[in-house]
Amino acid sequence: MKKEIINLTVNGTLHEISVEPQVTLNEVLREQLDLTGTKLSCGAGECGACTVLIDGKPELSCCTLAMTANGKDILTIEGLARDGELHPLQKAFVECGAIQCGFCTPGMLLTSKALLDENPDPTREEVKSYLSGNLCRCTGYVKIVDAVLAAATEMNKGGK
Amino acid sequence: MSQKLTCVGKRITQKDVLLKATGEARYVPDVRLPGMLWGKVLHSPYPHAKIKKIDKSKAEKLPGVAAVITVEDAPKILWARSFRDMPMAPSGALQRADEYILADKARYVGDPVAAIAAVDEKTAEEALELIEVDYEQLPFVLDPFEAIKPGAPLVHDYAKNNMAVHLTPPPFLVKGDVEKGFAESDVVVEEKFFVSKQVACQMETQSCVASVDSSGKITCYSPCQLAHPFRRELGKMFNVPVGKINVINPFVGGSFGCRLSCHNEPICVLLSMKTHKPVKLVYSKEEDFISIDTRTPHYYTVKMGFKKDGTLNAMNLDVTTWAGGYLSRAQLAGGITLIWGLGHYRCPNMNGSCDVIYTNTTVAGAGRGFGNPAIMWGVEEVVDMAAEKLGMNPVELRLKNTKQTGEMANMGLPIESSYIDDCIREGARAIGWDEKRGKNKGGNGTLKRGVGMATMTHCSGAWPLLIEHSNAFIKFNEDGTADLTVNPGSPGTHIWGTLSQIAAEGLGIPVEDIYIVTGETDKTMFDLGSHASRSTYVTGNAVLEAARLAKKQLLERAGKILSESPDDLDVRDRQIYVKSNPEKKTSVANVCSQAIYNLKGDSMNISGKSSWCSHYNSIPTAAYFAEVEVDTETGEVKILNFVTAVDCGKAINPMTVEGQCEGGVQQGVGYGLTEDYVINKNTGAVESNNFTSYKMPGTMDMPETTKTIIIDKPDPKGPFGAKGVGEPGLVGVAPAIGNAIHDAVGVWMKDLPATPEKILKALMEKSPQQD
Numbered sequence: 001m002k003k004e005i006i007n008l009t010v011n012g013t014l015h016e017i018s019v020e021p022q023v024t025l026n027e028v029l030r031e032q033l034d035l036t037g038t039k040l041s042c043g044a045g046e047c048g049a050c051t052v053l054i055d056g057k058p059e060l061s062c063c064t065l066a067m068t069a070n071g072k073d074i075l076t077i078e079g080l081a082r083d084g085e086l087h088p089l090q091k092a093f094v095e096c097g098a099i100q101c102g103f104c105t106p107g108m109l110l111t112s113k114a115l116l117d118e119n120p121d122p123t124r125e126e127v128k129s130y131l132s133g134n135l136c137r138c139t140g141y142v143k144i145v146d147a148v149l150a151a152a153t154e155m156n157k158g159g160k
Numbered sequence: 161m162s163q164k165l166t167c168v169g170k171r172i173t174q175k176d177v178l179l180k181a182t183g184e185a186r187y188v189p190d191v192r193l194p195g196m197l198w199g200k201v202l203h204s205p206y207p208h209a210k211i212k213k214i215d216k217s218k219a220e221k222l223p224g225v226a227a228v229i230t231v232e233d234a235p236k237i238l239w240a241r242s243f244r245d246m247p248m249a250p251s252g253a254l255q256r257a258d259e260y261i262l263a264d265k266a267r268y269v270g271d272p273v274a275a276i277a278a279v280d281e282k283t284a285e286e287a288l289e290l291i292e293v294d295y296e297q298l299p300f301v302l303d304p305f306e307a308i309k310p311g312a313p314l315v316h317d318y319a320k321n322n323m324a325v326h327l328t329p330p331p332f333l334v335k336g337d338v339e340k341g342f343a344e345s346d347v348v349v350e351e352k353f354f355v356s357k358q359v360a361c362q363m364e365t366q367s368c369v370a371s372v373d374s375s376g377k378i379t380c381y382s383p384c385q386l387a388h389p390f391r392r393e394l395g396k397m398f399n400v401p402v403g404k405i406n407v408i409n410p411f412v413g414g415s416f417g418c419r420l421s422c423h424n425e426p427i428c429v430l431l432s433m434k435t436h437k438p439v440k441l442v443y444s445k446e447e448d449f450i451s452i453d454t455r456t457p458h459y460y461t462v463k464m465g466f467k468k469d470g471t472l473n474a475m476n477l478d479v480t481t482w483a484g485g486y487l488s489r490a491q492l493a494g495g496i497t498l499i500w501g502l503g504h505y506r507c508p509n510m511n512g513s514c515d516v517i518y519t520n521t522t523v524a525g526a527g528r529g530f531g532n533p534a535i536m537w538g539v540e541e542v543v544d545m546a547a548e549k550l551g552m553n554p555v556e557l558r559l560k561n562t563k564q565t566g567e568m569a570n571m572g573l574p575i576e577s578s579y580i581d582d583c584i585r586e587g588a589r590a591i592g593w594d595e596k597r598g599k600n601k602g603g604n605g606t607l608k609r610g611v612g613m614a615t616m617t618h619c620s621g622a623w624p625l626l627i628e629h630s631n632a633f634i635k636f637n638e639d640g641t642a643d644l645t646v647n648p649g650s651p652g653t654h655i656w657g658t659l660s661q662i663a664a665e666g667l668g669i670p671v672e673d674i675y676i677v678t679g680e681t682d683k684t685m686f687d688l689g690s691h692a693s694r695s696t697y698v699t700g701n702a703v704l705e706a707a708r709l710a711k712k713q714l715l716e717r718a719g720k721i722l723s724e725s726p727d728d729l730d731v732r733d734r735q736i737y738v739k740s741n742p743e744k745k746t747s748v749a750n751v752c753s754q755a756i757y758n759l760k761g762d763s764m765n766i767s768g769k770s771s772w773c774s775h776y777n778s779i780p781t782a783a784y785f786a787e788v789e790v791d792t793e794t795g796e797v798k799i800l801n802f803v804t805a806v807d808c809g810k811a812i813n814p815m816t817v818e819g820q821c822e823g824g825v826q827q828g829v830g831y832g833l834t835e836d837y838v839i840n841k842n843t844g845a846v847e848s849n850n851f852t853s854y855k856m857p858g859t860m861d862m863p864e865t866t867k868t869i870i871i872d873k874p875d876p877k878g879p880f881g882a883k884g885v886g887e888p889g890l891v892g893v894a895p896a897i898g899n900a901i902h903d904a905v906g907v908w909m910k911d912l913p914a915t916p917e918k919i920l921k922a923l924m925e926k927s928p929q930q931d
């Protein structure tokens with residue numbers, strides 16, 4: 001099949017990549033760019049494990065054709081910490097016990113980042129509702145929601 | 161344990177969790193080796209079919225294909241996905257070798273019949289389409305009761321009437337005279353139940369990367385949580401010395417029982433042997449749903465007889481366990497339901513039976529709680545039914561019959577410690593039992609509220625039914641830090657953190673100074689692996705003993721430096737000091753460094769190693785309380801509040817214990833209400849093969865509040881008083897919800913999951929004769 005060249009800015013770095021039309025963003029990130037922090041679980045848009053941010057919005061990389069992300073800005077879990085400094089959400093997830101096996105974690109963290117960017121001071125219900133497409137089999141979600149709320153508090157203190 | 165604990169009991173995050181937050185943690189699907197090929201598996205579309213011929217020529221000719229394998233290429237050796245020859249009692253429940261690496265005959269929809277290795281995933285997928293299999297479809301049987309009828313299709317020739325095994329309870333659970341016991345009871349309740357085939361739904365799909373080099377060394381990256389027994393099975397399967405095999409567990413994305421077996425690993429190893437290249441094989445979620453071990457489904461009858469005052473007088477359990485096309489651990493998960501069910505309450509007369517039956521369905525094996533969630537659903541509903549007939553408060557009825565410390569536990573050994581009554585009382589208080597029970601039946605239009613409860617006892621390892629053997633090795637580094645070598649597996653339960661806390665407390669150094677070496681059979685001594693809530697208790701005791709020995713060596717060396725008797729020394733804050741004169745001290749680092757680097761000719765690496773075999777089994781206990789709201793128009797159940805009160809001895813890390821319990825609630829909510837494994841009766845195909853058709857709970861399905869109460873009273877045998885807690889979180893969740901549904905709307909749900917349709921049907925059947 002015919003390959004095309006696309007440009008993706010991933011975690012701030014511009015990549016020129018040649019892809020076939022049916023290739024997903026998930027495959028490009030994991031197989032071509034070796035960014036394996038983005039997970040693949042259901043592969044069908046049902047679990048949120050593959051979530052990345054495209055131009056700041058949470059998207060399921062398993063259902064996104066790489067071509068459609070041409071020219072866009074992509075944030076994966078590898079880009080969440082800046083200059084060796086963890087994002088407050090990462091700190092909160094670690095400290096609150098929100099991570100068990102960790103397979104849902106990258107997707108949870110990026111979805112949570114999108115939430116806090118949109119709504120810096122969410123209620124518990126709002127967090128639950130925003131994360132409703134992200135499945136976790138380990139934690140029962142309790143400490144994940146706790147962590148998002150803790151990060152929000154921290155960021156609102158001016159932590160940023 | 162009179163000394164003050166400095167590390168045990170603290171909420172400390174396991175070190176490597178950070179890597180999961182940054183995306184650096186690598187799981188099996190993330191492993192990439194130079195020259196690696198991609199594997200793909202062809203699964204049978206038929207539930208039962210003779211494989212007459214497989215033509216692989218077209219697939220082999222596709223450019224980029226390196227190997228196509230079928231049963232012809234596999235060793236002519238039957239193997240057991242759940243591993244052969246484990247010393248185990250009763251011996252009738254032994255694992256059975258009943259399958260080849262690739263199927264000789266398809267026994268369920270999803271049975272692997274061929275596999276490909278190719279340069280990339282797409283080529284491997286294309287090649288799959290080119291394999292031509294000539295199947296002769298055979299009559300099939302999905303239902304266990306059909307399967308045992310004369311003339312039913314045979315899944316395995318050796319198993320007459322498809323009966324894999326008929327089990328009776330272990331002798332210590334056959335007591336008195338059951339018939340007489342029922343005759344002498346004032347209230348007898350007998351009910352039939354069905355529990356479905358819950359799927360593990362671990363988020364990381366089943367994967368393997370295998371590499372066999374020219375020397376014949378096998379390196380196998382696998383999520384299997386019994387790495388050492390798996391290594392032995394691989395050795396037997398391929399006739400390779402165990403020393404030539406390294407099983408590596410990188411990070412593992414969840415297990416919940418399914419990783420007790422190996423699945424596509426042998427196929428992956430065989431592909432690597434044939435191609436002389438590393439091969440990666442990653443199942444899709446659909447492949448997971450149809451072809452890795454599920455929880456065992458059971459049909460069963462619970463019969464319990466009580467005296468007027470609520471004393472349990474007689475109990476009988478008859479269980480039918482529905483295995484799949486191969487046995488895996490179904491015989492154990494079936495048989496052990498008798499142990500959990502009969503072993504929970506004090507009872508003078510009891511008996512039971514369990515048939516384990518082959519069917520042409522996906523294999524059923526281990527699931528978190530291993531049969532305990534299945535059987536306690538029925539047992540705890542029957543207790544509530546009896547409470548209603550006796551006119552007793554279900555809390556009081558349970559308190560009347562719970563076993564206490566010193567009585568015989570479910571596995572036939574004395575109970576080392578039980579605080580189940582504390583669990584019941586504290587849980588009842590937290591949910592508001594007295595204010596809420598039976599109080600809101602007529603309330604709020606179509607929304608009815610109720611509260612319900614359940615209890616359980618579990619285990620800390622499987623002794624004396626199974627060997628419980630772990631090893632630990634601790635060595636001090638020259639800077640006073642210590643490496644802890646263990647290999648219990650970690651599917652995400654933070655066991656490495658728990659063991660590090662035990663080591664730190666035992667050595668008297670900060671937990672930051674403990675570095676864990678784990679995850680490879682080449683680097684570690686034997687550990688049975690992670691199952692039966694054993695690791696904190698069994699591996700934990702091994703670690704504590706290794707720490708004791710290492711500390712002894714440390715103090716002996718320090719004694720020479722300080723010219724003091726080792727008995728007069730202790731360790732605190734990285735310093736070794738004289739107990740009677742704490743000002744006289746030297747640092748741990750100094751002692752360790754001098755021990756390694758010196759010219760006196762007496763260098764040593766200060767260390768401790770222990771082999772630990774449990775000779776006892778401390779049972780964790782728990783009580784669960786649910787408050788629900790049932791919509792009588794839609795049948796929907798909303799869980800308002802959930803409380804788990806758990807007696808897991810001393811909690812080494814309360815945050816980890818809460819995490820296990822909270823996660824257990826999610827799985828129990830799914831087991832009780834939403835997770836339904838649907839098999840098409842006409843084709844044998846799994847219809848619930850994705851997260852849309854198989855509904856595992858998301859954030860919005862969870863209780864509005866979830867609370868974990870840790871009783872936190874030390875057990876005499878566990879390390880620092882800890883008992884197991886990995887599985888208990890789940891066990892009684894569903895029955896507590898079921899009993900709350902009854903309190904709300906007056907129907908008993910006997911068939912899991914209790915979906916809105918089933919609840920509506922039950923309400924409809926009930927309404928004519930009610931008000």
Ligand code: FES
Nearest residue numbers: 041043045048062
């Ligand atoms: S892997 Fe993309 S939504 Fe599940």
Ligand code: FES
Nearest residue numbers: 101104136137138
């Ligand atoms: S932490 Fe394991 S799936 Fe969420």
